[in-house]
Amino acid sequence: MVAAAHNAGWPVAIHAIGDQGVSWVLDAFEKSPSGPNALMDRIEHIEVVTPTDVKRFEQLDIAASMQPHHATCCVGDYVIDRIGRERLPNAYVWRQMLDNGNHLVLGSDWSTSPLNPLIQIGDTLHRETRI
Numbered sequence: 001m002v003a004a005a006h007n008a009g010w011p012v013a014i015h016a017i018g019d020q021g022v023s024w025v026l027d028a029f030e031k032s033p034s035g036p037n038a039l040m041d042r043i044e045h046i047e048v049v050t051p052t053d054v055k056r057f058e059q060l061d062i063a064a065s066m067q068p069h070h071a072t073c074c075v076g077d078y079v080i081d082r083i084g085r086e087r088l089p090n091a092y093v094w095r096q097m098l099d100n101g102n103h104l105v106l107g108s109d110w111s112t113s114p115l116n117p118l119i120q121i122g123d124t125l126h127r128e129t130r131i
Contacts, residue, residue, distance in 0.1 A: 003032040011039035013065075018083070019048045019090060026056045040103060048083055048091045054100050063103040066094050068123035069113035094124065 005012045012029070016022045025043050034041075042063035047070060057064050071092035079091060097104045106124060108115050 002028045006032045006034055006037075009037060011037055012041045013044050014042075015044045017045050017047045019050050019053070019087065022046055022049045023053050026053055026060060026062065029060050029062055030056075042103075042105060045109065048087060049093060050090055051096070054093060054096050054102070057097065057102040058100050061103070063105050064094075064097050065105040065107060066092065066097075067107055067109040067113060068092075068094070068120050068127075069108065071127050072123045073113065092127070 002012050002014075014025045014028075016025045022043060029041055040061065040063045042065050043057075044065045046064050046066050049064075056062075080088060083091065094104055094106065106120060108117070108120050114120070
């Protein structure tokens with residue numbers, strides 16, 4: 001489907017939250033013929049991504065779309081129970097995305113988190129968990 005969209009000149013946005021899903025989507029982008037396009041491909045809703053795949057975003061020129069509020073509302077035992085403590089450093093890594101020179105898109109994922117952009121900016125900068 002990625003190749004068909006690219007062959008038609010369309011950008012592609014695919015939803016992938018976890019590290020394995022993100023890796024599979026990057027594989028699909030890598031295998032697809034890509035040409036000049038006014039709009040960039042992106043992976044939506046990224047929460048966990050390996051350091052190797054952080055680098056692949058830049059190599060493949062794919063935008064990473066992440067939701068800062070998820071790092072403040074879904075941390076601690078909730079995330080650890082689902083991904084394990086050893087993968088926690090790979091969660092919500094927008095700083096690493098920027099440091100690597102990747103295209104980063106931040107959003108609210110409204111209605112699951114507040115629409116107010118100031119809350120999203122605050123969550124991006126401070127990452128403070130609300131109790």
